[in-house]
Amino acid sequence: MKPIFARGISNQFRLTLAIILSVILIVANGRLDPVRKSISSVLSPLQYVANIPGALLDWSAESLATRNMLAKQNKELLRQQLLMSERLQRFEQLRQENDRLRGLLGSPVHMDAKKVVAxxxxxxxxxxxQYVVLNQGERTGVFVGQPVVDAQGVVGQVVQVSELTSRVLLISDVTHGIPVRVTRNDVRLVVYGTGVLDELELKFVSKSTDIRVGDLLVSSGLGNRFPEGYPVARVMSVIKDDGQSYATVTAQPLAALDRIRYLLLIWPDELEHSQDHNNTPVPKPSDVMPEAKQEVSE
Known part of the structure; x- marks a missing residue:
């Protein structure tokens, strides 16, 4: 009687076949490398395509995190740069006073003024x-007449304040004037705006006044509007015409008025602030002109 199911390949035959195939693969392993490389080359594009979605997600997440981090770092570094630039401007004033053997005890420069970046x-x-509008107003404590500087020097002063914004009149405006002094010899003058962003003028300068091209002009502190020692401009030309009563002196503002973005609002000492800023009008050329004439005559 025949069995219902036919008998298959014996286990011994299967074992022998597996051993023979293993020996063949071991011997041919070195010769299959070119074939392996060819197959890998063919499949590589498919692997890259399969990895694209994951790579895009990783790149997007990393780019977003890096962009936000860089934006925060850039904003913080810019704020620190403005603060340090303001301190350097004050330190330059102190250095000049030390060079003239003046003691710091009586120096009118104060190092602890409140500052806010706008x-x-x-x-x-x-x-x-010529004016700009800042994103700081009464809510921050900004007041009319408040001095404003950037990383290079004086920019202007606040002339109008609302709850959240303030308007700053630039030193280049024709209605603006600021008392200054020459760092080289302490000659006091007044700088006026000309309506041109990169040009200022010094009016009523006597021909005998010791002023030269390249002289640095800093705020003198007269009028209690701008603190003493902040750089304002550098003298660019001095013309002494025999047909004119006064010398024609032009200067270039140190602040980059045509590309300002971040500015520094300066608060005076609490005592000065409480006494002066509530009822002090914005100075105009007509207000400082008599003072300039008196200084020139001296």
Whole structure:
């Protein structure tokens, strides 16, 4: 009687076949490398395509995190740069006083003034007035007449304040004047705006006044508007015409008025702030002109 199921390949045959195939693969392993490389080359594009979604997600997450981190670091570094630049401007003033053997005890420069960084929101479109609008207002404590500087020097002063914004009149405006002194010899003068961003003028300068091209002009502190020692401008030309009563002196502001973005609002000492800022009008050229004439005559 025949069995219902036919008998298959014996286990001994299967073992022998497996051993023979293993020996063949071991011997041929070295010769299969070119074939392996060819197959890998063919499949490589497919692997890259399969990895694209994961790589895009990783790149997007990393780029977003890096961008946010860089933006925060850049903003913080810019804030620190403005603060340090303001301190360096004060230190330059102290160095000049030390060079003249003046003691720091009686120096009018104060190192503990309050400062706040503000961002420019708007630039004046009126060709007859030069001002910018900042994103700091009464809520921050900004007041009319408050001095404003950047990393290089004096920019202007606040002339209008709202709850959240403030308007700053630039030193280049024709209605703006600021008392200054020459760091080389302490000659006191007044710098006026000309309506041109990169040009200022010094009016009523006597021909005998010791002023030269390249002289650095810093705020003198007269009028209790701008603290003493902040760089304002550098003298660019001095013309002494025999047909004129006064010398024609032009200067270039140190602050980059045509590309300002972040500015520094300066608070005076609490005593000065409480006494002066509430009822002090914004100085105009007409206000400081008699003082300039008196200094020149001296």
């Amino acid at each position: 961002e420019v929101m708007e630039v004046a479109s009126d060709p007859y007035h």
